[in-house]
Amino acid sequence: MPLVMKSCWNLRLTLKPTINLSILDTQLKQCQCLKQFNQILSQMILTGFITDTYAASRLINFSTHSTFVPFHHSLRIFNHLHNPNTFIWNTIIRAHLELHNSPHQALNFYKLFLFENANIPDNYTYPILLRSCAARVSQFEGKEIHNHIVKFGFDSDVYVRNTLINLYAVCGNMVSAREVFEESPVLDLVSWNTLLAGYVQVGDVEEAECVYGRMPERNTIASNSMIVLLGRKGLVAKARQLFYGIQGKDMVSWSAMISCYEQNGMCEEALVLFVDMNANGVMVDEVVVVSAISACARLSVAWTGKSIHGLAAKVGIEAYVSLQNALIHLYSSCGEILDAQKLFNGANYREF
Numbered sequence: 001m002p003l004v005m006k007s008c009w010n011l012r013l014t015l016k017p018t019i020n021l022s023i024l025d026t027q028l029k030q031c032q033c034l035k036q037f038n039q040i041l042s043q044m045i046l047t048g049f050i051t052d053t054y055a056a057s058r059l060i061n062f063s064t065h066s067t068f069v070p071f072h073h074s075l076r077i078f079n080h081l082h083n084p085n086t087f088i089w090n091t092i093i094r095a096h097l098e099l100h101n102s103p104h105q106a107l108n109f110y111k112l113f114l115f116e117n118a119n120i121p122d123n124y125t126y127p128i129l130l131r132s133c134a135a136r137v138s139q140f141e142g143k144e145i146h147n148h149i150v151k152f153g154f155d156s157d158v159y160v161r162n163t164l165i166n167l168y169a170v171c172g173n174m175v176s177a178r179e180v181f182e183e184s185p186v187l188d189l190v191s192w193n194t195l196l197a198g199y200v201q202v203g204d205v206e207e208a209e210c211v212y213g214r215m216p217e218r219n220t221i222a223s224n225s226m227i228v229l230l231g232r233k234g235l236v237a238k239a240r241q242l243f244y245g246i247q248g249k250d251m252v253s254w255s256a257m258i259s260c261y262e263q264n265g266m267c268e269e270a271l272v273l274f275v276d277m278n279a280n281g282v283m284v285d286e287v288v289v290v291s292a293i294s295a296c297a298r299l300s301v302a303w304t305g306k307s308i309h310g311l312a313a314k315v316g317i318e319a320y321v322s323l324q325n326a327l328i329h330l331y332s333s334c335g336e337i338l339d340a341q342k343l344f345n346g347a348n349y350r351e352f
Contacts, residue, residue: 019049021058028062037062037069041077050081057087064095071100086119094128103132107141123154127163134163139171158186162194169198174207193221200229224252231260255288258295267295271304284311286320293326302334 019027027040044050044059060081063074078084078092089109096106110129113121126149133142146164154160161184168177181187181195192215199208212218212226223246230239243249243257254277261270274292277284289312296305309327312318324343331340 019043019047021052021055024049024055024058028058031062031066032068034068034070034073037066053083053085053088056081057085057091060084060088061091064091064099071095083118086117086122086125089113089117089119090122090124090128093125093132097128097132097135103135106132107136121148121152121154123157123160126154126160130160130163130167134167134170137171139168139173142167142171156185158184158188158191162188162190165191165194165198169194169201172202174198174202174204189217189219192216193219193225196222196225200225203229203232205229205233205235220246220248220250220253224250224256227253227256227260231256231263234264236260236264236266249282251282251285251288254282255285255291258288259291262291262295262298265298267298270295271299271301274308278311284315284317286312286317286323289317290322290326293323293330297326297330297333300334302331302336305330305334306339 024040024044027036031037031040041050041059044055049055050059060074060078063069063077064071074095075092078088081088093106093109093113096102096109107129110121110125113125126145129145130142133139133145142164149155149160149164161180164180165177168174168180177195177198181191184191192211196208196211196215199211208226208229212222215222223242227239227242230236230242239257239260243253246253254273258270258273258277261267261273271292274288274295277288289308292308293305296302296308305327309318312323317323328340328343331337331343
């Protein structure tokens with residue numbers, strides 16, 4: 001923070017405020033660079049408006065999401081605030097997790113929050129912390145947070161419970177995930193999808209089918225998850241039946257079924273479905289194209305692979321590393337060494 005701005009924190013002026021929430025919102029909407037932001041900050045400090053907790057929360061929320069305000073700048077502002085409210089703490093904790101990929105620091109700031117703050121966490125605090133634990137795959141820390149959730153009385157909040165289910169599922173503890181699920185006073189679609197995703201992750205077909213069968217509303221996300229699991233387990237007939245039963249198939253539905261065919265050696269079926277996908281006007285991504293290219297490599301049909309390569313270039317996904325590796329494997333295994341060499345030499349990144 002510039003020296004002039006830093007000194008402003010210690011000024012005690014009796015000037016009539018020249019800024020209010022309406023003016024602040026307008027200024028933040030128009031703010032496009034760090035210099036403009038610092039001018040707004042200086043004005044808030046000089047007028048004493050920075051002591052307005054709601055105004056300070058707007059400023060912190062803007063700065064942490066801004067592309068031109070360095071995060072350490074936001075932290076300096078935060079450190080000078082007197083008794084920041086829970087929303088401000090949540091904003092800083094969330095910024096550590098989501099914007100700076102630092103779940104460890106997010107958890108550290110929560111500890112600081114409990115130590116320094118007169119306010120208490122709320123139902124928005126704990127999902128951030130549970131996601132931080134999930135990012136670290138730390139069940140130990142997650143259980144500590146779970147205890148705090150119960151202590152502060154947020155264990156009946158559906159959003160908090162759904163994030164708890166996800167934490168335990170990510171850590172592979174489906175017993176605890178199921179307990180949280182079964183004890184939930186309210187279950188929504190996210191609750192069901194999260195539990196199902198956990199069983200898919202650990203590869204438990206029996207329990208996944210049980211949950212899927214009990215779902216009050218089987219949406220496309222749930223059906224896609226089941227197709228992925230069934231494909232991994234070689235249950236192609238069940239996966240196919242599910243796929244053709246989906247009313248609103250999305251790109252993931254098609255991709256999951258094509259991958260299912262390819263993983264189980266049904267490469268001709270995979271390519272036929274890929275053609276059908278394009279005929280239905282469904283947009284492709286690098287994941288489904290990699291599956292189709294892998295099917296081509298298994299069948300040694302370089303000419304089909306070249307057509308798919310052309311499609312990838314047309315839609316702008318040719319540069320993905322996974323796709324380039326799949327194409328290099330296709331061309332080299334089919335004897336198209338020059339094409340493989342050309343791709344290899346032009347690759348921005350090479351996996352060894």
